[in-house]
Amino acid sequence: MAGSESEVPESSGERAGAEGTLQALQSLMGLESAATAARLYEELGAAQRERLLRDAALTPPDVRQRLAEVLRWARDFSGAARLLVGCGEDARMAALYVQGGQYVDAAEAFLRAGEADRAAAAFERGGALERALEVYRGLGSGEAVAQCLVRLGRPYEAALIYRELGHPHAEVEALGSVPAGDARHVESVLRMCMLLDAEGFTRRALALLADTMRGSEVARGDPALAAEKARLLRRMGMDAEAEAVIARLPSQSSSPEANGYGYLKAIPIFGELSLDDMKDLYRVARQVLIPAGAVVLEKGAAGVGLFVLLEGTVDVFSGTEDDARRLNTLGPGAYLGEISLVQDAPVSARVKARTAVRALRITRAGFQHYLDTHEAAALRIYRLFTQNLAARVRALSI
Template structure:
C-alpha cells in the first residue's frame, strides 16, 4: 500500500515513506537486515533527518549500531559511519572511514589509537598538523619523513642536518635553499650549499649561488667568507682574475645543470602539473645511486620497485634475462625507467642492465606512496596525467 514504510512506488524504484515515519522505517529495515532498502531510504532522507537518525543511533547498543553503520558505508556517508563506530574499539576501521570522509585529523588520532603510527603521521601531514606529524615521525625514528616536515615547517637547518646524516646531499642543498637573506645564518647556509654543489661536480651552480648571495645585500658583500669561497671556486676552474666579473655575470643567469636530476625529474610527463613546492618535496625524496657496469636495474617479471632517472651513463633494455634476449633500446641521461610501478602494481616488462657506470636518481614505490598520502593536490594531478598518458598509449596501439 502506498504510504506504508518500505512500500515501493510503481516503476519508480523509490521507497514511498512519509517523512514522519522515515526514521522508524530505516531502523526497521536495518533490524530486518534489508540493508539495500535501508540504504536507499537513508539516501532519500533530508540532512536534518539523517542527523537525527545518527544521533538517536549513537544512544543504541553496539549491535544495533553496527547494522546502521553498514547502511551509512553503502550510502557513502563515511563521516557518519566513523562517528557511529568511534569508541567501539575498531579504531583502524574508524580511521579509514575518517580518511575517506576527508577528516584527516580525526583519522590520525584513530590511527594512533590503533597502533598504526606511520599512517597516523601521514594523516597528520595531510591535515596540516605538521608538528604532530613531526612528533610521531620522531618517535618512529623516521628521519627522512622528519626532514620533509621540518622543511614544510620552515625549519631548514634542522632538516638539512637530518639530510646530512642520511647522506642525501641534494636534499640538504634543497633544504638550505629555503634560508632567507634576512636569516642570521644565511651566510652559513650559502657556504654549505656551495661546498656541497662543488663536491658533487656542480661548480658553476655553486658560483651562481654565491653570486646571488653577494648581490642580495651590502651585509653579504661584506662577508669575507663568501668572497673567499668565490675565489676558491674560480681558482678551481683555472680562471684568470680579470675574467671573474664576466664569469659571475654568466653564472648568475645560468640554469642549474640538468645533470643534477631535478630538471630531468620535472620533465617526466606524470609530474607535468606539479607546483614548485610539490616538485621540490618530490625531489627531496629521491636518492642518488651509483650502479656498476653490468648490474641489473630492473628484472623482467619481478614486481616494480620504483622510478630510476638517469643522470650519467647508459643502460641497455632487453626483451628478457636470457643471453640471447633481443636488444630493445639504449637509454642515457635524462631518460627514466619504472615510472608505471609508482602508480600501478604490475610486473616489470623488460630486463634493464647498466651498459656503463650509471648515476641515477631513485624514488622507491613506498616513498612515493607516502608522498601521495601527504600531498593530496599533487596526487590528483599525477593520477589524472597517468590516466591520460595510459589512454594515449592504448589509442596508439589500436590505430
C-alpha cells in the same frame, strides 16, 4: 528573530520523525536490506540525518556497527565513522574518516589502532604538521621529519637531518629555502657551495654565490663568502679573478677586538686552554654578518652554537611576542649561545640584531669536531662549564 538551525529547539514531531526513521532503518537491517536502508537514509535532509546520528549514538554497539554499514553504503563515511566510536573498531573508523576527508580525525583513530605510520601521514595530509612531526619523530622517520620541517618553514633544521642521512641533494634543496634575513643564511650558502662543488657543479656553486652577493650589500662584504668565491674560482683555474676578489675585501685590523680572538679567549669556559688549543679553536670560528632586524637566536628553538659580537648591537627579549620585555642590549665583546656548545637545551631568550652585526660564530658541529680531536681541551672546557653552571645555581638559590 531568525537563527541558525542548530539554535531552533526540536519539536515533538521532529523528534518523533527522527526516532521513526531510526526504527525504519533498524527494521530494514533486520531484513538484511542494507541497500534499501541506505536509500532511505539518502532521502533525509541534513538536519534529519544529524538528529538520527545523535539518536543512533545511544544504541548498543552491535546496532551502531550495522548502521555504520548502512551509512557507508549511502557514502556518508564521516557519519559511519562517528557511529563506531567506542565499538573497538578504530582501524575501520580511521579508514572511513579518510574516505570522508576528515584526515585529522582519521589520524587520531589510527593512533588508537596502533598504526602510527598511517596516523602521521593522515596528520600531514590534514595540515596538522606539528602533530605529524611529533609522530614521525617517534617513529624515527628521518626523511619524513625533514619534509615536515620544510613544510613548517624550518628548512635549516631539515637540512641538518638530510646531512645526517647522507642526502646531499635534499640538503641543498632545504638550505636553498633559508631566507636571506636568517642568521644562518650565509652558513647555508657556504654549505650549498661545498656540496655542489663536491658533486662536480662548481659553476652552479659560483652562480649561487654571485646571486647571493648581488642581492645583499651585507653578503657582498662578507669575508667568508668572498673567500669561498675565490676558492671556487681557483678550482676552475681562474687565479687572477680569485686574487681580484680577495683584493676587494676591506682590510681587517690585527687587534683582538677586530678579529675576535681576544673576545673568544676571554669567555670563561675557554679560560684554561693552552695557546695552541686556543688558536685551533679560533680557526674553527667563522665571521658572519647579520643584518639589522634579523633574529639571531629564537627562544625555545634548538641552540645553534656560539656568537661573539665584534661590531654592532643586539637586543635580548624575554619571549617571541611583539610586546615581549627587553632584557638587555649587548655590544662588542658580548657572547651568546655558549651553553648550546656543550649542552643540548633550548634557547632561553630571543636575540634580535638592533643594528647590522659582525660576529664570530662557532657552530655546534664545528665545536663537536674540535672536542673530538682535542681531548685535553675538552676536559678543561667541560670542567669549567660545570663549575660555572654550579656557580649560577648557587647564585639563584641565595
